[in-house]
Amino acid sequence: MEELFADILVIGSGVAGSYAAMHAASRGAEVSLVTKTKLLSGSTRWAQGGIAFPSDPSDIPSHLMDTMKAGRGLVDERVSTAILTDALTEWKRLIELGITFDAHPALEGGHSKPRIQHIHGDESGLHLLTFLHHHLPPSVSILENQFAAELISCDGQLHGALLWKNGDPAEPVAVHAGATIIATGGIGQIYSFTTNPEEATGDGIALAYRAGAKVRDIELVQFHPTVLSNGGLISEACRGEGAVLLNGNRERFMLRYDEAGELAPRDIVSNSIYSEIIATGKVFLDLRPVNNLEHKFPTVYNSILNLGFNPLKEPIPIQPAAHFLMGGIATDEYGATSVANLFAAGEAASTGFHGANRLASNSLLEGLVMGSRAAEKAVASMPAAKRKIESNGVPGCAVQDQSVIRQIMERSASVMRDGKSLVNGFNEALSVKVVQATSAAEAETANMRLLALMVLKGALERKESRGSHSRSDYPQMSPDARHIDQQVENPGAIRDRRLESSGARDF
Numbered sequence: 001m002e003e004l005f006a007d008i009l010v011i012g013s014g015v016a017g018s019y020a021a022m023h024a025a026s027r028g029a030e031v032s033l034v035t036k037t038k039l040l041s042g043s044t045r046w047a048q049g050g051i052a053f054p055s056d057p058s059d060i061p062s063h064l065m066d067t068m069k070a071g072r073g074l075v076d077e078r079v080s081t082a083i084l085t086d087a088l089t090e091w092k093r094l095i096e097l098g099i100t101f102d103a104h105p106a107l108e109g110g111h112s113k114p115r116i117q118h119i120h121g122d123e124s125g126l127h128l129l130t131f132l133h134h135h136l137p138p139s140v141s142i143l144e145n146q147f148a149a150e151l152i153s154c155d156g157q158l159h160g161a162l163l164w165k166n167g168d169p170a171e172p173v174a175v176h177a178g179a180t181i182i183a184t185g186g187i188g189q190i191y192s193f194t195t196n197p198e199e200a201t202g203d204g205i206a207l208a209y210r211a212g213a214k215v216r217d218i219e220l221v222q223f224h225p226t227v228l229s230n231g232g233l234i235s236e237a238c239r240g241e242g243a244v245l246l247n248g249n250r251e252r253f254m255l256r257y258d259e260a261g262e263l264a265p266r267d268i269v270s271n272s273i274y275s276e277i278i279a280t281g282k283v284f285l286d287l288r289p290v291n292n293l294e295h296k297f298p299t300v301y302n303s304i305l306n307l308g309f310n311p312l313k314e315p316i317p318i319q320p321a322a323h324f325l326m327g328g329i330a331t332d333e334y335g336a337t338s339v340a341n342l343f344a345a346g347e348a349a350s351t352g353f354h355g356a357n358r359l360a361s362n363s364l365l366e367g368l369v370m371g372s373r374a375a376e377k378a379v380a381s382m383p384a385a386k387r388k389i390e391s392n393g394v395p396g397c398a399v400q401d402q403s404v405i406r407q408i409m410e411r412s413a414s415v416m417r418d419g420k421s422l423v424n425g426f427n428e429a430l431s432v433k434v435v436q437a438t439s440a441a442e443a444e445t446a447n448m449r450l451l452a453l454m455v456l457k458g459a460l461e462r463k464e465s466r467g468s469h470s471r472s473d474y475p476q477m478s479p480d481a482r483h484i485d486q487q488v489e490n491p492g493a494i495r496d497r498r499l500e501s502s503g504a505r506d507f
């Protein structure tokens, strides 16, 4: 087996992983930055809306208030204050490095003032990520097309990961690292209808869970309100610029649901659209009120044209789709997980910043700040890398087609949930056959199955409607806001089952 050594192993090259790698290297660490596809991969490159930086120190309380209002009682005020305070430091750092933000900050749903920074209009994510990659120093070794299959330990302590070169288990690469940072993004691919790219299969969360890390609030999945039939997203910023929602009778309806109308937080807009689709058959977004649409939002404009609609002439059919994971691997304010030497940042992590409903454009911000914080802590606390390898769980098991998982999730755990369909979905997902994986695609499917089971279990346990989690059988928000944690009691037991050729259940 090929063996590599690093001070810090970063899994995932989106905003959180790339920024973490940059920061760890700037603190003198030798870093391995791994991605299962290309360096420019993950959700970051598709982000359109921008980055929600507080405009100056006096804006922090208002940004915090907006974040907490959207998060419906589950936002951690202390962690969020720390993130918003550090945001200004990262903003200055990026400007010193030479990044250029567009001239005027924009307004988005749930924000009480315009504070969303764009880079080249609605291509903010792509330009941010390209900029970060351009600034990776030589002490960062980039490992592309390497699938992180499992975390490995030495003497009971986590020490890196096993990669499959080109996604092939026959080409294993062990990366021994003092500390590992998981930045593998979200889980949108467990749904049939999602804005997320194909990499978003929840691998890093599955790896961490199998290694014994605590996973928090994984049932809290945000559904973006305005998504085209091909999964293309129409940025919230379009509604900030005047776009309005119409129901099947071509009537505006949002003011009936919330006084902020089209600029209400995402959970309210998605639920309202869902209700109007049930009542009137369809919902449309009318972009004609947006001045200069084709120049301000070229990506949106072109993707609508590609679908055969002209947004300058007619309202466009839209619907909500799985978009962002608020829950994830539980971390403290420095990205440390419940497992020693294991850190998490970005969408794979649950810091408490997003609560039960992410405020628009707060995730790129969190990726930057927490990538930097996790790197700082990991470098300060890491032990030296060791040689011996102990496995930390199933590298993956083949199941049926990935679409089976997606259909189960779309049917049972989408915008509106209820106990009966959650139970049915859980039993269906549990009965999906599992065998030893022979490729990264099969391992991804096994990870998706595990994530689906966790989302369904968490959603069943959360007997209330809060933020993005809506249950028709529990329509009220319960008086006490609580987190739902899931953790393997005995990670070793999962490890022992990994060689079963069939019927192995990692849940």
Ligand SMILES: Cc1cc2nc3c(=O)[nH]c(=O)nc-3n(C[C@H](O)[C@H](O)[C@H](O)COP(=O)(O)OP(=O)(O)OC[C@H]3O[C@@H](n4cnc5c(N)ncnc54)[C@H](O)[C@@H]3O)c2cc1C
Pocket: 011, 012, 013, 014, 015, 016, 017, 034, 035, 036, 037, 038, 039, 040, 041, 042, 043, 044, 045, 046, 047, 048, 049, 050, 051, 052, 125, 146, 147, 148, 149, 183, 184, 185, 186, 195, 196, 197, 199, 200, 203, 204, 233, 323, 324, 345, 346, 347, 348, 360, 361, 362, 363, 364, 365, 367
């Ligand atoms: C269409 C769209 C628009 C969005 N718009 C905005 C916006 O305007 N503002 C905002 O703040 N947020 C936005 N978001 C959300 C935001 O983009 C994401 O939350 C954020 O980019 C996640 O960054 P990340 O670094 O955590 O993960 P990602 O950017 O998703 O990167 C994950 C990385 O992990 C790698 N990876 C995954 N599994 C493995 C594995 N097993 N082995 C090795 N590598 C692996 C992937 O290849 C990838 O490099 C948007 C999301 C989408 C999908």
